[in-house]
Amino acid sequence: MISIQYILKQYKDNVVVNIPSLEIEKGQSFGLVGNNGAGKTTLFRMLLDLVKPSGGHIYSNGADVSQGETWKSYTGSYLDEGFLIGYLRPDEYFAFVGKLHGLNKAEISARLQQYEELFNGEILGHKKYIRDLSKGNQKKVGIVAAMLPNPEVLVLDEPFANLDPTTQIRLKKLLREFKEEHGTTLLISSHDLNHVTEVCERIVVMQKGELVKDIVTEEATLKELEEYFALS
Numbered sequence: 433m434i435s436i437q438y439i440l441k442q443y444k445d446n447v448v449v450n451i452p453s454l455e456i457e458k459g460q461s462f463g464l465v466g467n468n469g470a471g472k473t474t475l476f477r478m479l480l481d482l483v484k485p486s487g488g489h490i491y492s493n494g495a496d497v498s499q500g501e502t503w504k505s506y507t508g509s510y511l512d513e514g515f516l517i518g519y520l521r522p523d524e525y526f527a528f529v530g531k532l533h534g535l536n537k538a539e540i541s542a543r544l545q546q547y548e549e550l551f552n553g554e555i556l557g558h559k560k561y562i563r564d565l566s567k568g569n570q571k572k573v574g575i576v577a578a579m580l581p582n583p584e585v586l587v588l589d590e591p592f593a594n595l596d597p598t599t600q601i602r603l604k605k606l607l608r609e610f611k612e613e614h615g616t617t618l619l620i621s622s623h624d625l626n627h628v629t630e631v632c633e634r635i636v637v638m639q640k641g642e643l644v645k646d647i648v649t650e651e652a653t654l655k656e657l658e659e660y661f662a663l664s
């Protein structure tokens with residue numbers, strides 16, 4: 433589904449991503465972990481054609497993401513607040529995103545119902561603009577907007593950060609169910625080793641721009657990751 437070949441990003445002399453090869457299969461839940469500055473967000477930005485690589489290619493379904501548009505119709509993503517439109521209310525934003533993907537009002541409402549528990553009564557039907565929501569509630573809006581079209585590929589940067597514990601638990605369940613129901617290829621980055629091992633069947637560790645570990649998640653994975661990060 434996603435194929436990364438000789439991808440390189442450098443800012444002046446500073447190489448921030450250097451990945452010779454990475455293949456992510458269709459339907460896989462892929463977790464990217466690494467310390468601050470490891471290059472996780474930069475990799476996701478290149479995957480979404482938001483940052484131009486210094487070298488190499490990223491293919492989605494066989495097409496280079498920097499050359500074509502097709503991937504945009506089946507890829508949902510939320511990296512940061514820059515993805516939101518602050519002067520809209522959440523309902524207006526969902527209507528906008530839904531319309532963009534050819535959904536009618538009834539379909540949008542029906543799909544949003546699935547997220548009511550996650551919203552905790554604080555998002556839909558309120559007058560507040562997105563810019564005035566708390567960081568956590570902004571994140572909920574962004575994640576749900578990314579999921580609304582039921583994308584084939586879903587890319588989320590730090591989805592659990594800034595969320596309260598109850599919401600984190602609800603989001604984990606939602607992501608697992610969403611992937612099962614839609615066969616979504618799920619790419620998430622996270623600093624939370626617990627959450628990422630619970631949600632993802634494959635974990636890749638990034639350090640200083642390079643992939644240093646590639647693990648199929650099993651019972652011992654959390655311990656292995658904790659030991660690795662305790663020493664690095």
Ligand SMILES: Nc1ncnc2c1ncn2[C@@H]1O[C@H](COP(=O)(O)OP(=O)(O)OP(=O)(O)O)[C@@H](O)[C@H]1O
Nearest residue numbers: 443446448466467468469470471472473474475623
């Ligand atoms: N526009 C830029 N100009 C110069 N350096 C940049 C730029 N964008 C990112 N970097 C550098 O690239 C490196 C990787 O940053 P990136 O945000 O991808 O890491 P990350 O793994 O997502 O970190 P975090 O976990 O802290 O979010 C960092 O050293 C960062 O300073």
